[in-house]
Amino acid sequence: MNPLAASTAAIPPLDLTGKGGFASLGPAFFTALQPTPLPQPHWIGVSTDVADLLALDAGWMASDEALQVFTGNARLPGSTPLASVYSGHQFGVWAGQLGDGRAILLGETPGGLEVQLKGSGRTPYSRMGDGRAVLRSSIREFLCSEAMHALGVPTSRALCVTGSPAPVRREEIESAAVVTRVAQSFVRFGHFEHFAARGQVNELRLLADYVIDRYYPACRSTEQPGGNAYAALLQAVSERTATLMAHWQAVGFCHGVMNTDNMSILGLTIDYGPFQFLDAFVPGHVCNHSDTQGRYAYNRQPNVAYWNLFCLAQALLPLIGDEEQAQAALVSYKTVFSDDFMARMRAKLGLTAQRAGDAELIDHILLLLAKNGVDYTIFWRRLSHAVAQNDFEPVRDLFADRAGWDQWLLSYSELLALTDKAVSAHLMLSSNPKFVLRNHLGEQAIRAAKQGDFSELQTLQRLLQHPFDEHPGHDAWADFPPDWASSIEISCSS
């Protein structure tokens, strides 16, 4: 087919004729442009769940036209591709103008879902970059987006990954790939910082009104005398961010690059770069090898998010108009985070109600896990089975400090005795996943995919889509990481 030719299908298989989306904000917010084609595209992976979400026809999804569209080689009618401009703080320092340097928004569905290609070529915001993404990082983003969704963590979704033999230079020569991402919105804190930093208050207001009208309409109800919709927006974003952090901490997820341009205004997990699920519970774990100061260590994530919210508050200040109100909008962050985190941890412990002593119990087990370097995911899953079967020996085996474990188990048993055992076990087995996307699992799928074998990727995808199920015959994917896992180096080079 003719690359860049518009589709001739009578009914667009992917309907991107949604109106009033990001493109309606006007040219100050983006540059309209087409993706840059890639030669000889091929499929790497598809999420049928996301295809269903977009009401995509399975036959069309398997077609060459779909392959070309999702590689950036063909256009759909109604599509208005654009790259948006934003700025941001990177590693705590103002980085100035950034923008979609390798992402292109294809458009929006009538149902309000934005569809974006990542790795689809240079844009005016590419700076020194090549506008491309490589197979390795694209597979990681694809698998993790869908894994996080299945874990119940708010996230952008991934429809598919396509690959091309086109070479891309990173630390070595790799091959190009494109991820098709889907979210209600890809607006970031950095979009607001961009216009605030330039004193473009009209654009700042346009953007804030757009976000409020579409995603936070309840903020308008505060527009009685004394109400402030922009302060209400800040508070709502802050609380969603707090909830996101509680999710991340509870599931043992390290993002790796929590720059303000990677913070979603909707409280979604976005930009899967050097992320990692914890293996052993090491609170200070840093998953990004480029993060030499440990700014984005696992245990610093909730504080970093709060710092990022201060940047957002600063950006919204011209609209809020009053520093005290801006500060007040951030006050609930800490309680929302800690209430949500504690509720998640109680569920992981199978405790169905808040009771005196549960906070100490949670603090104590996290200390013991850290002291003994216990595998985070395996611990919680074994504990769930232990409660179900009333046999705690397999959990005890995980601790070098047996006396410490025995002491904790005594306190835990007291609280557990107040709940119905079957209810607790059920809660735990649906709160503590058996399967998470450990680095070495992703790596195995990537190595095989580089050889043209996608079976490992598909197996992993299937397991991660239902991470709380047992999946008999697949215990190896839920096992401890092999020794070589610690030598996998994931950095910002993607």
Ligand SMILES: Nc1ncnc2c1ncn2[C@@H]1O[C@H](COP(=O)(O)OP(=O)(O)OP(=O)(O)O)[C@@H](O)[C@H]1O
């Ligand atoms: N290969 C590249 N070519 C052009 N721009 C890039 C490239 N890699 C990163 N950038 C840009 O550098 C900035 C920071 O990169 P970061 O790694 O946070 O984002 P990303 O992974 O490219 O994208 P996203 O946040 O959309 O998932 C962004 O403006 C991004 O578009």
